[in-house]
Amino acid sequence: xxxxxxxxxxxxxxxxxxxxxxxxxxxxxxxxxxxxxxxxxxxxxxxxxxxxxxxxxxxxxxxxxxxxxxxxxxxxxxxxxxxxxxxxxxxxxxxxxxxxxxxxxxxxxxxxxxxxxxxxxxxxxxxxxxxxxxxxxxxxxxxxxxxxxxxxxxxxxxxxxxxxxxxxxxxxxxxxxxxxxxxxxxxxxxxxxxxxxxxxxxxxxxxxxxxxxxxxxxxxxxxxxxxxxxxxxxxxxxxxxxxxxxxxxxxxxxxxxxxxxxxxxxxxxxxxxxxxxxxxxxxxxxxxxxxxxxxxxxxxxxxxxxxxxxxxxxxxxxxxxxxxxxxxxxxxxxxxxxxxxxxxxxxx
Numbered sequence: 001x002x003x004x005x006x007x008x009x010x011x012x013x014x015x016x017x018x019x020x021x022x023x024x025x026x027x028x029x030x031x032x033x034x035x036x037x038x039x040x041x042x043x044x045x046x047x048x049x050x051x052x053x054x055x056x057x058x059x060x061x062x063x064x065x066x067x068x069x070x071x072x073x074x075x076x077x078x079x080x081x082x083x084x085x086x087x088x089x090x091x092x093x094x095x096x097x098x099x100x101x102x103x104x105x106x107x108x109x110x111x112x113x114x115x116x117x118x119x120x121x122x123x124x125x126x127x128x129x130x131x132x133x134x135x136x137x138x139x140x141x142x143x144x145x146x147x148x149x150x151x152x153x154x155x156x157x158x159x160x161x162x163x164x165x166x167x168x169x170x171x172x173x174x175x176x177x178x179x180x181x182x183x184x185x186x187x188x189x190x191x192x193x194x195x196x197x198x199x200x201x202x203x204x205x206x207x208x209x210x211x212x213x214x215x216x217x218x219x220x221x222x223x224x225x226x227x228x229x230x231x232x233x234x235x236x237x238x239x240x241x242x243x244x245x246x247x248x249x250x251x252x253x254x255x256x257x258x259x260x261x262x263x264x265x266x267x268x269x270x271x272x273x274x275x276x277x278x279x280x281x282x283x284x285x286x287x288x289x290x291x292x293x294x295x296x297x298x299x300x301x302x303x304x305x306x307x308x309x310x311x312x313x314x315x316x317x318x319x320x321x322x323x324x325x326x327x328x329x330x331x332x333x334x335x336x337x338x339x340x341x342x343x344x345x346x347x348x
Contacts, residue, residue, distance in 0.1 A: 001025070001098075003078060006091060011082045013075055019167040020046060021067045023181075026160055028099070028107060029114045030184045035105035038064075044180040049172065072097060116154060117188070123151035124191045127198060140202035148199040155192040159185045164249060171249070178251065186251045193244055193267070200236035200274070203229045230278045237275035238291055244268040245302055255303040268299075269309065273316040280320030288320045 002010040015022065023045045028036060046063045047055040072095075079094040100109045108114075126147035130136050136144065158164075160181050164171050171179040207229030210222035245253050245268045254262035272295055279288045299307040309317075 001075075003075070003083065003092065005083055011078055013078045015071075015074065017163070017166065018067075019163060019170045020063065021071065022160070022163055023170070024064075024067050025071070025098075026163075026184075027180060029112075030117060030159065032108050032112070032114050032117070035100075035102060035107040038101075038104045038106055041106060048179065049169070049174045068099065116156065119154040120151055120188060120191055123147045123154065123195070127151070127194060136198065140198050140205060145199060145202040148195040148202070151191060151195040152199065155188070155195075158247065158249075159188050161185075182249060182251050185249055189243075189247075189250055193240055196236055196240040196243070197267075197271070200233045200240065200271070203233035203236065204274075204278070207233065227282055230282055234275045234278040234282070234287075237271045237278070241268045241272035241275060241295060242298060244271065245299060248302060253302070255306045257306075259306075259308075261307075265307070269313045273313055276317050276320040280323040283323055285321050285323060288317065292317050 001013040001015055003013060004010050015025075024041070027041060027045050042057075042060040042064055046060045075096060075098065076094045079092050079096065083091050084094065096111065098109055098112050100107055124147075127136075127144055130141065130144045135141060160171075164181065164185075171181050173179070207226045210226035210229075244264045247253060250264060252262045252264040255265070272291070275291060276288050279285075279291065296309070299309075
């Protein structure tokens with residue numbers, strides 16, 4: 001949390017890593033602009049994982065009020081000590097309140113912004129609009145690639161990732177339900193992964209522009225440019241493949257007892273196949289081995305040894321390992337778009 005001062009700049013409000021207090025802020029913040037039923041806040045944040053004896057209306061309300069007061073108190077202290085006193089006057093009212101309420105519903109006050117999520121949402125709207133308008137079927141426009149790059153840069157980590165790792169018991173399933181955090185956690189991973197995918201497709205398409213150069217003098221330059229684009233595409237596909245299945249908390253990363261997988265698994269393998277095909281076209285069999293080894297290790301670990309690569313993935317990896325230069329694999333690299341349209345149905 002930070003306070004923007006009129007003269008410019010920001011003053012950080014230090015928050016104790018209290019799981020409930022941070023959850024309260026995050027629960028309201030990720031649904032900015034929306035008023036939330038107080039009973040839902042009590043249930044999802046303060047009543048999660050505790051016995052019925054402890055989850056009485058009075059006790060949960062007391063915790064809710066206590067954490068609100070502590071947040072307001074910390075804001076007041078920071079405003080007085082780090083904004084008003086140095087200025088020698090009241091620059092900001094120390095009684096500012098980050099919350100608003102109306103008839104039992106709570107939300108963020110109009111003075112609050114959630115900068116990182118708002119930036120991610122802004123970038124994603126460009127991608128979503130282009131997809132809905134059918135502009136991403138066989139070509140990624142420049143403005144969409146730009147938004148993908150901006151979204152990737154804005155996405156510094158999964159929603160409440162640090163808190164989930166530090167206090168796993170706070171977010172465990174309870175009474176057959178998942179923690180409220182799992183929805184925004186998966187939601188914003190969807191956005192990030194989709195941006196990675198389209199950025200990779202853009203680089204692959206740019207590389208394809210240099211595939212048919214016939215002028216001998218320009219052929220070497222064209223090949224170099226093609227390899228640069230293919231190299232960037234391979235890196236983006238690798239990032240997608242590894243990131244898509246690096247967290248069980250993602251509701252789309254599932255491994256069934258009978259071999260059925262969540263949708264992230266299929267998309268992850270698809271990205272992995274594109275990565276190794278491109279690396280094979282570049283003659284980088286060393287990187288193919290490296291990527292494949294890291295991928296198998298991660299997938300076996302996260303699936304508790306249940307994951308098995310599809311035959312298509314195994315075939316593409318073996319074919320990529322057999323390449324020794326940038327020419328023998330060019331046919332397969334040029335066909336990377338064969339299931340490009342098909343994958344649209346799997347994106348969020």
